[in-house]
Amino acid sequence: MTETPSRMLRLLSLLQNSRDWPGRKLAERLGVSPRTLRRDVERLRDLGYPVQAIPGVGGGYRLEAGASLPPLLLDDDEAVAIAVGLRTAAGGSVADIEDTSIRALAKLEQVLPKRLRSRVNALQMYTVPMFTVTPTVSPEHLASVAQACRDQQRLRFTYRKRDGETSSRLVEPYRLVHVNRKWYVLSWDMGRQDWRTFRVDRMESLLLTGVRFQQRELPAEDAAAYVAQSITSSLAGYRALVTLHAPVEVVAERIRPRDGILTAVDHRRCRLRSAADSLEWLALTIGMFGVEFEVHEPPELIHYIQELSERLARAASPGADRSVAAPPTRDAPVSGPAAG
Helix, strand or coil, X not given: CCCHHHHHHHHHHHHHHCCCEEHHHHHHHHCCCHHHHHHHHHHHHHCCCCEEEECCCXXXXXXXXXXXXXXXXXXXXXXXHHHHHHHHHCCCCECCCHHHHHHHHHXXXXXXXXXXXXXXXXXXXXXXCCCCCCCCECHHHHHHHHHHHHHCEEEEEEEECCCCCEEEEEEEXXXXXXXXXXXXXXXXXXXXCEEEEEEHHHEEEEEEEEEECCCCCCCCCCHHXXXXXXXXXXXXXXXXXXXXXXXXXXXXXXXXXXXCEEEECCCCCEEXXXXXXXXXXXXXXXXXXXXXXXXXXXXXXXXXXHHHHHHHHHHCCCCCCCCCCCCCCCCCCCCCCCCC
C-alpha cells in the first residue's frame, strides 16, 4: 500500500481525469480497501475538493465544481499547454486579461520542473508574435456569449456595423470563432431567418434571454471555415458559384477555409461558393483544384476565364498572333450580405 499523501494525489488525479468513478473500480486502481478509499475521500473534502458520492448499486465518486478553485494536478503536456496559452493571452485580443495572464503564468512557472520550464522558455524565446492593432472584448462579454452557445440560449443585443449603423438582433448562437485576432459568433439570426456572423466587439447591450432553442444544422461541416468564408464574402466584390466535377471528398483535401464552402451535388460532383475582390484571384483559386469545373456565376468571371483560356492557348502555340488586346470590360461587381 502506498503512503497516504502520494495515494491521495493519485486519487485526485484519477478523479480529475474521469467524470464518474465506481467505488470498487477506484479502490482497485489505488490498491486499497473501500474503507480506506472513503477516508481518503474525506481528507480531500477537508482540503476543499468537492468530491460527491454517486448513489446506486456499489456507489461511486465524482469531482464537482466547488465554491473555490483547489490545486490542480497536471501532467507534463498539460502544464506546458497552459503556460503557452497564458503567454499567448498576455498579448491577445481579450481586454484587461494581460496582467491576469502574467500573474497566473508567474505562479505556474514558479512550480514548473526545470525540464518543463526549459520547454516553455524555448517556445517563448524562438516565437516572434506579429502585433497588430486589434479591437478587444471584455472577458465577461466573451464568457456570456460562450455560455449562450453552450446552453443553447437565445441572445439579444444591439449590433454596430462597420459604417456605424446599429440594429437590434435576436439570435441563436452556435459557436465562437477566433479569426485574425478578432472574436466572431456564428448565429442563426431570428429576424433575417438565416445564418449570420457577428463580431463580438461590435455587440452592445448584450442580454441572455433565458429562452432555450433547438440547435439548427449548420450548412457546412466546419464552423471556422464557414465564418472565414462569411468574413471574406462580406468584404468581397465578386461571388462565384461553381460546379466541380469531382467528389466532395477529393476537393475537400485541396481546399482552404478562405477558398469557399463546399457542398456535395452527388457522388461525382460538388458545388463551391466562393468570393473575392478580384476575378483573377477567383479564377486562380478554382483552377488550382486540378479538376474539371463549370462556372455558373458571376458572368464577369465566365468572361474572364474565356479570355484567359484564349491567352493561355496562344502562349502554348509558337506561331500564334500575340497582338496586345485591350483588357476585357468588367461590369461593376454585385455585392450582397454575408456577415452580420
